[in-house]
Amino acid sequence: MDWGALHTILGGVNKHSTSIGKVWLTVLFIFRIMILVVAAERVWGDEQDDFICNTLQPGCKNVCYDHFFPISHIRLWALQLIFVSTPALLVAMHVAYRRHEKKRQFRKGDQKCEYKDIEEIRKQRFRIEGSLWWTYTSSIFFRLVFEAVFMYAFYFMYDGFRMPRLMKCNAWPCPNTVDCFVSRPTEKTVFTIFMIAVSSICILLNVAELCYLLTKFFLRRSKKAGNPKHHPNHENKEETKQNEMNELISDSCQNTVIGFSS
Amino acid sequence: MDWGTLQAVLGGVNKHSTSIGKVWLTVLFIFRIMILVVAAERVWGDEQQDFVCNTLQPGCRNVCYDHFFPISHIRLWALQLIFVSTPALLVAMHVAYTRHEKKRRFRNGEKIDTEELKNEKIHIRGPLWWTYTSSIFFRIVFEAVFMYVFYYMYDGYQMPRLVKCDAWPCPNTVDCFVSRPTEKTTFTIFMLAVSGICMMLNLAELCYLVIKICMKESRKTT
Secondary structure, rough: OOHHHHHHHHHHHHHHOOOOHHHHHHHHHHHHHHHHHHHHHHHHOOOOOOOOEOOOOOOOHHHHHHOOOOOOOHHHHHHHHHHOOOOOHHHHHHHHHHHHHHHHHHHOOOOOOOOOOOHHHHOOOOOOOHHHHHHHHEEEEEHHHHHHHHHHHHHHHHHHOOOEEEEOOOOOOOOEEEEEEEOOOHHHHHHHHHHHHHHHHHHHHHHHHHHHHHHHHHHHHHEEEEEEEEOOHHHHHHHHHHHHHHHHHEEEEHHHHOOOOO | OOOOHHHHHHHHHHHHOOOHHHHHHHHHHHHHHHHHHHHHHHHHHOOOOOEEEEOOOOOOHHHHHHHOOOHHHHHHHHHHHHHHHHHHHHHHHHHHHHHHHHHHHHHOOOOOOOOHHHHHHOOOOOHHHHHHHHHHHHHHHHHHHHHHHHHHHHOOOOOOOOOEEEOOOOOOOEEEEEOOHHHHHHHHHHHHHHHHHHHHHHHHHHHHHHHHHHHHHHHHHO
């Protein structure tokens, strides 16, 4: 169970996301997870080994390292990425539940069910409306909250986003005050700023997606309020079906351009 | 055979679980196994190398490390996750046995569609209910046992910065310093919290199954 497995799980969610959601997922995997695995882990790899203190006192280096780095940046980013990815699983569970209900209706032979076979139910892409809209919107809200919380935790824990070259340590058993030197401070500062920037871009994408969903919801409500006598009769049902099919076709074209394989 | 293989094996069990069971499985894989592999193993990676003792006496560091860390946290978590995952295999075996029986009846001439048989979701009733419920019970027992073992072995869940060691061949009492104690304490508490959540989910699932069967029994009698 590693980042690849998370990628597989979230790839399935991609099918039911909006376009902004798909862009967010791409940014998450390529500019955050991949950068973490391919680059950042090497930069922080020797963080304790090459943390050098100007003393021969045994134990002083350990204590000073622990004092200045309570939780390593790498671990904080790993936790942040896991927490930020998991709200999408709420959407996946909701979609799976809906599919399960439709399959149950199909097996019972319910005449209201308009599917010809079970394969169609499996491949169907659900539109983001009704209860799914609420699940999707709350998942975006939780993503935003987690991103903000982790960015604040970083800022609070490390007094800003810059990695200093030198730290003065006077924790026991260090004698008086001891100078300790951090390994690769400039490279670490660059990567920290990069990850913060991409984190902010992800926050902006989530805010945009939230606004888009809210706008769509209010527009739909105002259309319903504006046409109170609209009843879906037999001819209109066919029109609605044709519209849905057209949307599905145009969306599946989008999927082949941006989407992951599920 | 690694965590990925375990995921493949347990993924099959997922189909026959209740909704709470599915949530439990997701929490297990994402918040426990993934955190263990991606983060915790790096934190504990240098635990013996960077375990420093204030002495030049050869062998003292080894002895003190062994005295204070009889089994590393990482190994205990790996064992816990394996033990907690395996009761689900009881359910998988029972389902496979039920399917095998149905196939045998089909071969003996009864009319059952084989494709439908393969994809059929078997309901949690009768003997399968007992198997499923006992698997949840064992999960809860294993979780509790491991949580107690952790508490007993490490005198709580906090990793101290300094341990005082007087095991032979260390001269008198020697100060030994643990590597990354704060980060280790954070991850220990995190894993403990998720363990607690998993136990709650298992208890909820157990209650749900017991209530379901009691309601079914009362419907039968009325």
